[in-house]
């Protein structure tokens with residue numbers, strides 16, 4: 001978008017989408033803000049018709065002073081960070097592999113993408129019951145085959161297990177984006193680097209990785225948005241126990257288990273703040289890749 | 293040093309043989325041009341020499357050492373690609389320094405060589421730009437700079453000027469020729485532009501479908517093309533080919549006369565109607581029809597010839613400039 005007229009045309013054409021998105025976001029956001037300043041306990045008879053009591057910042061104070069708050073923030077960050085690391089690293093390796101010509105590449109590519117189409121609840125159940133079950137799970141059989149004591153994954157290594165499940169789900173997405181990026185690399189650049197004496201690792205570090213910078217940024221930004229709100233995988237596997245209670249899950253427990261909508265809404269506002277902090281942080285680190 | 297010898301080199305992609313057995317020696321310091329129509333295997337041959345493709349059979353020797361199985365980096369050759377293949381995320385400085393960094397030279401030496409190459413190629417002011425911020429000609433020079441800092445045994449160029457406009461092409465052509473004069477390093481240059489071939493080469497290798505049709509200096513090819521293909525390929529505009537009775541008069545199946553070797557002469561043996569004239573100022577190329585010899589005859593006339601379209605005129609080929617070819621297209625005599 002170089003000229004003035006093309007810029008204003010772009011603005012006009014973007015306007016409907018921007019207005020729709022704003023409305024879409026603003027209504028729930030306003031409601032959350034509204035509830036977060038109210039006492040709203042439906043089981044104790046509070047309801048919108050009867051009017052809700054204004055409690056100021058009491059909900060906020062209570063949510064943040066709860067002993068589960070900081071651990072949940074920490075769990076959220078650890079989970080998001082680990083899943084990002086695993087998916088990006090494995091995604092690059094898989095993309096490099098799938099870019100090589102080999103027999104049956106088309107089928108393998110489809111298979112690699114398949115996990116992305118499995119619903120989170122289903123995949124979490126499959127992992128929980130078929131792989132991680134300490135008695136009948138495949139992993140338990142594998143452990144016993146080698147004479148080891150089966151691990152009760154979801155209670156002893158709960159956070160790692162959830163990270164594994166979520167990574168498995170998001171790996172196809174990362175692989176797909178990175179694969180298309182690798183395919184767009186001009187092969188003459190690699191050949192030039194080869195002639196310039198760069199060994200395979202050097203070509204990866206100096207040519208392929210910088211070329212992937214933008215795709216990696218996109219993968220990280222998009223995944224972060226979705227990973228901050230992971231829910232089904234935790235609900236189905238550990239139910240938030242054993243150190244897998246993320247901020248999202250904590251809010252769910254406050255609203256549904258304790259039936260405290262005001263408190264949950266305050267938590268929601270904290271979640272928004274956390275997401276924004278993470279977003280600013282990410283844009284600082286990786287966002288500059290997008291400007292090129 | 294940079295003597296490259298190919299012995300019975302072949303290359304097939306699957307079942308299609310792109311290069312049938314081929315022998316060629318490129319002497320040290322020579323500027324050799326591979327020329328031929330599109331798809332004849334010029335790039336493939338160059339990539340075989342570079343080591344970017346494996347030979348199907350045969351031997352490649354560089355300075356007398358068998359290099360057939362040597363990886364590209366170890367052959368001591370530098371290549372300039374048609375697309376330039378610059379590294380887009382690196383500055384010009386880092387692009388040129390890349391082969392030196394990979395060779396593990398120390399920083400002072402790298403800086404010295406990069407500065408030297410940059411000033412030789414007029415790039416000093418652009419060292420901190422990215423390739424994306426350069427013009428085509430500047431990118432081309434960066435690619436050449438990246439090749440020369442390594443001080444290779446030979447340079448390989450694959451149609452390096454085909455992305456440039458005509459004026460720039462002439463300029464870069466001269467720059468590369470001067471570079472060759474200065475470095476006196478072996479250069480192998482691929483092009484399908486016969487003007488580039490004629491102006492730059494010490495020796496031209498004319499290829500057709502992977503086969504060498506003729507090897508020789510530009511003037512040798514111009515004066516004594518070995519067959520119809522070379523005769524038609526070298527020289528611009530193309531040589532006129534005449535067969536039938538007039539060819540038989542000269543004892544050949546086909547005779548060829550270059551446009552510059554036909555004179556306008558009221559007593560000449562050939563007659564025709566003047567068609568389009570291409571006026572270049574210094575020369576005029578006339579298309580002559582209805583001669584009974586060939587569809588059109590191209591004739592070079594002086595710059596300001598007074599012949600109008602539709603007029604009839606008579607022509608005479610210079611007797612000692614007539615090329616004779618037999619039925620198989622090979623040169624006679």
Ligand SMILES: Nc1ncnc2c1ncn2[C@@H]1O[C@H](COP(=O)(O)OP(=O)(O)OP(=O)(O)O)[C@@H](O)[C@H]1O
Pocket residue numbers: 305310328329330331332333334335336337484
């Ligand atoms: N990787 C490949 N696989 C199969 N066939 C190939 C491959 N590379 C080249 N060819 C074939 O080999 C022949 C020679 O190709 P090459 O690129 O050497 O031609 P060229 O002389 O450089 O042509 P141009 O002037 O258009 O660049 C072509 O017919 C091409 O289709």
Ligand SMILES: [Mg+2]
Pocket residue numbers: 334335336450451
């Ligand atoms: Mg080519």
